[in-house]
Amino acid sequence: xxxxxxxxxxxxxxxxxxxxxxxxxxxxxxxxxxxxxxxxxxxxxxxxxxxxxxxxxxxxxxxxxxxxxxxxxxxxxxxxxxxxxxxxxxxxxxxxxxxxxxxxxxxxxxxxxxxxxxxxxxxxxxxxxxxxxxxxxxxxxxxxxxxxxxxxxxxxxxxxxxxxxxxxxxxxxxxxxxxxxxxxxxxxxxxxxxxxxxxxxxxxxxxxxxxxxxxxxxxxxxxxxxxxxx
Amino acid sequence: xxxxxxxxxxxxxxxxxxxxxxxxxxxxxxxxxxxxxxxxxxxxxxxxxxxxxxxxxxxxxxxxxxxxxxxxxxxxxxxxxxxxxxxxxxxxxxxxxxxxxxxxxxxxxxxxxxxxxxxxxxxxxxxxxxxxxxxxxxxxxxxxxxxxxxxxxxxxxxxxxxxxxxxxxxxxxxxxxxxxxxxxxxxxxxxxxxxxxxxxxxxxxxxxxxxxxxxxxxxxxxxxxxxxxx
Amino acid sequence: xxxxxxxxxxxxxxxxxxxxxxxxxxxxxxxxxxxxxxxxxxxxxxxxxxxxxxxxxxxxxxxxxxxxxxxxxxxxxxxxxxxxxxxxxxxxxxxxxxxxxxxxxxxxxxxxxxxxxxxxxxxxxxxxxxxxxxxxxxxxxxxxxxxxxxxxxxxxxxxxxxxxxxxxxxxxxxxxxxxxxxxxxxxxxxxxxxxxxxxxxxxxxxxxxxxxxxxxxxxxxxxxxxxxxx
Amino acid sequence: xxxxxxxxxxxxxxxxxxxxxxxxxxxxxxxxxxxxxxxxxxxxxxxxxxxxxxxxxxxxxxxxxxxxxxxxxxxxxxxxxxxxxxxxxxxxxxxxxxxxxxxxxxxxxxxxxxxxxxxxxxxxxxxxxxxxxxxxxxxxxxxxxxxxxxxxxxxxxxxxxxxxxxxxxxxxxxxxxxxxxxxxxxxxxxxxxxxxxxxxxxxxxxxxxxxxxxxxxxxxxxxxxxxxxx
DNA sequence: TATGAATGAGTCTTCATTCAT
DNA sequence: CATGAATGAAGACTCATTCAT
Numbered sequence: 001x002x003x004x005x006x007x008x009x010x011x012x013x014x015x016x017x018x019x020x021x022x023x024x025x026x027x028x029x030x031x032x033x034x035x036x037x038x039x040x041x042x043x044x045x046x047x048x049x050x051x052x053x054x055x056x057x058x059x060x061x062x063x064x065x066x067x068x069x070x071x072x073x074x075x076x077x078x079x080x081x082x083x084x085x086x087x088x089x090x091x092x093x094x095x096x097x098x099x100x101x102x103x104x105x106x107x108x109x110x111x112x113x114x115x116x117x118x119x120x121x122x123x124x125x126x127x128x129x130x131x132x133x134x135x136x137x138x139x140x141x142x143x144x145x146x147x148x149x150x151x152x153x154x155x156x157x158x159x160x161x162x163x164x165x166x167x168x169x170x171x172x173x174x175x176x177x178x179x180x181x182x183x184x185x186x187x188x189x190x191x192x193x194x195x196x197x198x199x200x201x202x203x204x205x206x207x208x209x210x211x212x213x214x215x216x217x218x219x220x221x222x223x224x225x226x227x228x229x230x
Numbered sequence: 231x232x233x234x235x236x237x238x239x240x241x242x243x244x245x246x247x248x249x250x251x252x253x254x255x256x257x258x259x260x261x262x263x264x265x266x267x268x269x270x271x272x273x274x275x276x277x278x279x280x281x282x283x284x285x286x287x288x289x290x291x292x293x294x295x296x297x298x299x300x301x302x303x304x305x306x307x308x309x310x311x312x313x314x315x316x317x318x319x320x321x322x323x324x325x326x327x328x329x330x331x332x333x334x335x336x337x338x339x340x341x342x343x344x345x346x347x348x349x350x351x352x353x354x355x356x357x358x359x360x361x362x363x364x365x366x367x368x369x370x371x372x373x374x375x376x377x378x379x380x381x382x383x384x385x386x387x388x389x390x391x392x393x394x395x396x397x398x399x400x401x402x403x404x405x406x407x408x409x410x411x412x413x414x415x416x417x418x419x420x421x422x423x424x425x426x427x428x429x430x431x432x433x434x435x436x437x438x439x440x441x442x443x444x445x446x447x448x449x450x451x452x453x454x455x456x457x458x459x460x
Numbered sequence: 461x462x463x464x465x466x467x468x469x470x471x472x473x474x475x476x477x478x479x480x481x482x483x484x485x486x487x488x489x490x491x492x493x494x495x496x497x498x499x500x501x502x503x504x505x506x507x508x509x510x511x512x513x514x515x516x517x518x519x520x521x522x523x524x525x526x527x528x529x530x531x532x533x534x535x536x537x538x539x540x541x542x543x544x545x546x547x548x549x550x551x552x553x554x555x556x557x558x559x560x561x562x563x564x565x566x567x568x569x570x571x572x573x574x575x576x577x578x579x580x581x582x583x584x585x586x587x588x589x590x591x592x593x594x595x596x597x598x599x600x601x602x603x604x605x606x607x608x609x610x611x612x613x614x615x616x617x618x619x620x621x622x623x624x625x626x627x628x629x630x631x632x633x634x635x636x637x638x639x640x641x642x643x644x645x646x647x648x649x650x651x652x653x654x655x656x657x658x659x660x661x662x663x664x665x666x667x668x669x670x671x672x673x674x675x676x677x678x679x680x681x682x683x684x685x686x687x688x689x690x
Numbered sequence: 691x692x693x694x695x696x697x698x699x700x701x702x703x704x705x706x707x708x709x710x711x712x713x714x715x716x717x718x719x720x721x722x723x724x725x726x727x728x729x730x731x732x733x734x735x736x737x738x739x740x741x742x743x744x745x746x747x748x749x750x751x752x753x754x755x756x757x758x759x760x761x762x763x764x765x766x767x768x769x770x771x772x773x774x775x776x777x778x779x780x781x782x783x784x785x786x787x788x789x790x791x792x793x794x795x796x797x798x799x800x801x802x803x804x805x806x807x808x809x810x811x812x813x814x815x816x817x818x819x820x821x822x823x824x825x826x827x828x829x830x831x832x833x834x835x836x837x838x839x840x841x842x843x844x845x846x847x848x849x850x851x852x853x854x855x856x857x858x859x860x861x862x863x864x865x866x867x868x869x870x871x872x873x874x875x876x877x878x879x880x881x882x883x884x885x886x887x888x889x890x891x892x893x894x895x896x897x898x899x900x901x902x903x904x905x906x907x908x909x910x911x912x913x914x915x916x917x918x919x920x
Numbered sequence: 921t922a923t924g925a926a927t928g929a930g931t932c933t934t935c936a937t938t939c940a941t
Numbered sequence: 942c943a944t945g946a947a948t949g950a951a952g953a954c955t956c957a958t959t960c961a962t
Contacts, residue, residue: 035946051371053283056931069948072933109456135369138422140361140429141281174457176449178442181423185450188418192368193411199370212408219406220415224454226339227404265921286956297923302958495942511831513743516935527944532937569916591830598882599825600889601741634917636909638902641883645910648878652828653871659830672868679866680875684914686799687864725925746952759927762954923962931955938947 036074039064043081044089048128052082052136052143086147093122093129098156101163108167109222116190116217123194124210130195138187157183190217266304269294273311274319278358282312282366282373316377320367323352323359328386331393338397339452346420346447353424354440360425368417387413420447496534499524503541504549508588512542512596512603546607550597553582553589558616561623568627569682576650576677583654584670590655598647617643650677726764729754733771734779738818742772742826742833776837783812783819788846791853798857799912806880806907813884814900820885828877847873880907 033041042064046055057078061068075081097118104111123130136142160183167173197213200206272294276285287308291298305311327348334341353360366372390413397403427443430436502524506515517538521528535541557578564571583590596602620643627633657673660666723731732754736745747768751758765771787808794801813820826832850873857863887903890896 049371051283051369051373053281054371054373057933058931067948068932069934069950070946073945073947076933078932109454112455131370135365135371139281139365139369140425141279141284141365143281143284171457174449174453174455176445177455178423178438178446180436180438181426181443181446182455184422184426185419185447188420188422189415189450190418192414192418193408195370196411196414206410208408208410213411215406216408216411216415219404220419220450220454222454222456223404224339224450224452225342225404225407225412226452227401287958288956298957299923299925299959300921303922306958308957509831511743511829511833513741514831514833517937518935528936529938529944529946530942533943536937538936569914572915595825595829595831599741599829600821600885601739601744601825603741603744631917634909634913634915636905637915638883638898638906640896640898641886641903641906642915644882644886645879645906648880648882649875649910650878652874652878653868655830656871656874666870668868668870673871675866676868676871676875679864680879680910680914682914682916683864684799684910684912685802685864685867685872686912687858687861747954748952757927758953759929759955760925763924763926766954768953923960925961926959927956928958929956932953934952935948935950937949939944940946941944 035066039066039071039074040085040089043085044128044132047085047136048132057081082144082147086144086151090132090144090148091152093126097122101160106172108164108173111163112186112221113218116186116221117214119187119190120194120210120214120217123191123198127198130191130198133187134191134195138184138191186221189220193217265296269296269301269304270315270319273315274358274362277315277366278362287311312374312377316374316381320362320374320378321382323356327352331390336402338394338403341393342416342451343448346416346451347444349417349420350424350440350444350447353421353428357428360421360428363417364421364425368414368421416451419450423447495526499526499531499534500545500549503545504588504592507545507596508592517541542604542607546604546611550592550604550608551612553586557582561620566632568624568633571623572646573678573681576646576681577674579647579650580654580670580674580677583651583658587658590651590658593647594651594655598644598651646681649680653677725756729756729761729764730775730779733775734818734822737775737826738822747771772834772837776834776841780822780834780838781842783816786812791850796862798854798863801853802876803908803911806876806911807904809877809880810884810900810904810907813881813888817888820881820888823877824881824885828874828881876911879910883907 039060043055043060046060046063050059057071058068061071071081075084097115100115100118101111104114132144136144137148139145161179164173164177164179164182168175168177168179193213193216197206197208197210200208269290273285273290276290276293287301288298291301301311305314327345330344330348331341334344362374366374367378369375391409394403394407394409394412398405398407398409423443423446427436427438427440430438499520503515503520506520506523517531518528521531531541535544557575560575560578561571564574592604596604597608599605621639624633624637624639624642628635628637628639653673653676657666657668657670660668729750733745733750736750736753740749747761748758751761761771765774787805790805790808791801794804822834826834827838829835851869854863854867854869854872858865858867858869883903883906887896887898887900890898
């Protein structure tokens with residue numbers, strides 16, 4: 001009857017049938033983008049370009065070439081649009097950043113380098129990711145942060161802290177590092193320059209490449225600012 | 231006749247007479263906080279707590295115990311309030327972070343450590359600074375970033391790049407670092423954890439201290455994540 | 461081709477072919493309740509439970525397990541649904557309340573008692589009747605009142621006044637009663653308590669029975685509030 | 691700062707300072723109606739003429755010659771307007787109907803006659819009262835009924851039942867009457883014809899007077915429909 | 921200085937209705 | 942028959958801003 005789905009107040013965390021298929025459209029059969037997907041893409045683009053609070057639904061509608069009423073047809077409320085965005089767009093990308101620690105259980109430098117590289121890759125693949133994350137997730141007051149925290153708690157963060165402490169206990173990791181803060185430090189170290197690079201690339205105002213950005217981040221990560229060659 | 235000042239559309243970059251003097255009130259004569267200052271403080275507090283776009287002028291007025299009309303008396307428009315905030319609050323703090331390079335011209339590690347320490351000190355002294363900066367200045371789409379860039383250009387950034395390149399040429403600084411990105415990396419490395427620490431402290435949910443945070447940041451800065459002791 | 465019927469703007473007062481026959485379905489052939497009837501029942505239920513103006517078509521559709529578009533298939537517009545409701549549901553019940561006067565031509569007390577009893581019986585048999593009538597018919601501003609007045613005029617009311625005057629002339633009926641107002645007084649006397657009883661019964665908050673309600677009404681009708689026994 | 695007052699969710703039942711006085715306007719000094727009062731009057735008029743649910747705020751605004759935004763200036767929400775209406779307009783009139791029982795403690799017929807007469811008087815004095823009461827208070831689904839019940843409970847109703855039972859025990863009142871239902875029966879007996887009379891008077895379609903209506907109601911009340919003279 | 925009153929321009933949301941399939 | 946998709950129009954509410962006092 002109505003196509004709205006998407007969780008409302010964590011009623012259906014990990015429900016499984018997130019990507020409902022509307023009848024008459026065989027899964028994957030059509031190259032033409034589903035209108036709902038188009039709306040999500042448009043929302044994501046505008047939200048990351050101008051900030052969530054600065055983007056009225058009417059702007060999304062206009063950009064997508066539909067009426068505001070249509071947005072409500074697919075997403076009952078603005079809040080639900082945010083929830084759907086988190087579930088169907090943000091979380092998958094976020095999930096794709098996992099697994100780095102398990103791949104390098106005895107080598108924190110490699111593990112963390114792999115992690116930051118995943119940040120970089122994901123950010124480059126999804127141009128909306130870094131700006132949105134910085135503004136709306138990393139910022140303590142970010143509009144998505146609260147929803148995400150409420151929905152997905154702190155499990156992941158705590159798991160990471162366990163790894164870090166373990167490495168510190170084994171003497172593999174700088175003992176002055178605070179496990180509680182390493183993660184967010186790395187986010188900042190990585191995503192902020194990534195976001196700037198993307199911005200610069202978009203405006204053609206840099207000659208930098210993502211490879212050089214990767215090297216920059218890895219360098220800082222491995223040895224800090226000082227020149228270890230010397 | 232009306233006390234409004236502050237630039238509109240960067241008409242008066244570095245105007246000089248920032249702190250206008252209202253008639254009848256001799257400079258420095260009153261200990262009681264000036265109402266205009268109170269309004270700026272309140273605005274800063276709310277803007278940093280909830281984000282600029284999420285804070286209507288009426289909220290600031292209510293919090294400060296005045297009417298919205300009063301806000302317009304002091305700051306003709308919302309935009310002007312932002313400009314005044316930048317001029318009279320943000321820029322001075324920002325300026326207080328300068329000078330680290332000049333103090334350690336031949337020791338980049340000390341210079342950068344001093345710089346991040348200034349970040350930390352300023353953030354702790356002005357609780358509004360870190361959250362506001364992350365959300366509204368560092369974010370490429372931040373509401374203050376555009377005004378600031380328009381007003382103060384990139385001089386400072388370029389000056390920093392000169393220092394960095396010089397140190398790299400002298401072999402004192404990790405050559406893989408991109409001068410263009412070092413600054414923003416350090417901001418992220420520093421301000422993000424600072425903001426989180428402040429948040430945690432406010433909610434009493436951590437036992438961390440700012441000293442340990444300083445050590446954490448300095449450690450990352452000096453040697454990255456790996457354990458140099460080993 | 462389309463099953464819509466029911467008058468629009470009283471175009472077809474007493475049209476006669478009310479119960480249109482849809483092709484392919486022999487009259488009386490199916491025991492299963494006709495979908496159109498289901499929709500009317502659902503509409504009636506919701507309209508009487510929440511008021512007409514408070515009930516969107518989508519609520520009726522949802523409750524009936526169909527789409528809003530289906531409602532329009534059966535009833536071209538909201539207005540038409542109201543007209544059909546009046547024609548096919550309200551008027552038959554209303555008609556079933558007639559005949560009391562003719563049955564007791566020389567005994568007004570019996571006639572009016574019979575009339576109120578018919579009110580009670582009909583209200584109990586059709587739980588939607590009393591609430592809907594009070595709110596949407598008796599109220600001078602009721603949404604149904606205007607349609608009904610426009611459609612069926614005042615013939616019945618006038619006929620009743622003739623009876624009443626006759627009884628008064630014969631000295632059988634309290635001469636202080638205004639013929640013009642007796643009817644509506646009796647409606648109020650009866651339907652208001654009936655509606656409340658139904659409400660109370662639904663919420664289980666009373667021990668009263670419809671028998672006692674009948675007695676209550678008959679008592680008021682026959683002798684007013686005073687105790688005639690004494 | 692903002693003139694809104696009026697209770698929100700019974701926070702201030704019987705608060706006392708209902709009729710806030712705005713500074714600069716000495717109480718009672720001006721003959722010109724206060725704008726807030728004008729808005730309340732207009733709302734009352736339209737609500738009673740067309741029903742609450744049928745009356746958008748914009749209609750009230752237009753009728754009062756102001757913008758819809760102004761309505762929100764005085765009454766933060768539609769709900770609050772309803773609450774203020776109940777507190778400042780409905781309850782006072784309602785209260786003016788009390789006291790009949792205490793004045794005739796040993797004579798139920800006089801007491802109830804006095805009560806219905808108060809209904810009539812109040813209804814004639816406040817033309818909005820009867821229609822609004824029937825549609826929005828007496829109707830079990832009425833929009834005001836729920837608010838009023840929630841706010842003022844059933845104390846009054848229960849007090850009345852005590853009187854009625856007492857009179858019945860003393861043999862002064864028809865024992866077949868249900869105390870629980872007498873009140874609502876009387877409301878119906880009285881207000882419905884009152885509302886109709888007002889309607890008829892407005893449209894000039896009757897020659898009836900309020901005196902004859904009073905007599906009609908008193909007659910029914912005292913002796914029911916039958917002719918006691920005979 | 922200060923504010924109460926007022927409003928225009930939006931923003932989110934609902935809903936009856938249409939129409940191609 | 943039936944519905945998914947879509948929308949115009951309207952409704953409640955917010956907010957920055959203005960202005961007379």
